Amino acid sequence: MGNGMCSRKQKRIFQTLLLLTVVFGFLYGAMLYYELQGQLRKAEATALKYQQHQESLSAQLQVVYEHRSRLEKSLQKERLEHKKAKEDFLVYKLEAQETLNKGRQDSNSRYSALSVQHQMLKSQHEELKKQHADLEEDHRKQGEEFSRTFSDHKERYLQLQQEKEQEISKLKGKFNLSSGARCTCTLGG
Structure with missing residues (x-):
């Protein structure tokens, strides 16, 4: 009779401890779940910020493209004006030779005036060529900067993803260990 009472008391204490362990395990799991949700929201916010930054860079690049297009048209x-002025100059030169x-x-x-105009147009043409080359260089640098930024963001994203996957696998491992221990205790009881 004494043994029966002890064994019932021990069984009841064991069941209570097991119940407390399960409750604490669930509480810990819930806390961990909410923590991971918070970290996931932060990661999503960071990804959104990077995406907005990328869109901003794309808009800036579009502005550069449009500016370049306007410069090319100009x-x-x-x-064309230079060519026309040159053609006009040649026509005028022929007329001048006829009326010499x-x-x-x-x-x-008149020939001197046209020559000065021609030189001005040539210098303007050279200046535009220089500006065009400078814009192409700026465009190239911005493209490289965009590529570097994109690469950095992608690398950070992959790193965060890998860290999250490692945390999830650790949690799964812990959960499986605690589930295995619970099953062993239940079978033993």
């Missing part, structure tokens, strides 16, 4: 227009006997002095002064 350069093309300047080239009538007004040599007048033709020479």
Whole structure:
């Protein structure tokens, strides 16, 4: 009779301890779940911030492309004007040669004026070519910076993902260990 009472008391104490262990295990699991949810939200917020930054860079790049396109159109227009001025100059030169006997002095002064205009157009053309080359270099640098930023973000994202997967596998391992221990205790009881 004494043994029966002890064994019932021990059984009851064991059941109470087992119940407390299960309750604490669930509480710990819930806390861990909420902590992981918080970290996941932070990671999503960071990813959103990086995505917005990437979109901002894309918008800036689009502005650069549009600016480049306008400069190319302007350069093309300047080239056409230059070509037209050159053609006009050649036509005028022929006319001046035909009218050389009538007004040599007048033709020479007009030729000088056109020559100055031609030089100005050439210098403008060279300046536009230089600006175009500078813009292409800026565009290249921005492209490299964008690539580096994207690569850094991707590397950070993969690192965070790997860390989360490791944490999840650790939690699964702990959960499996505690489940295995509970099953052993139940079988033993």
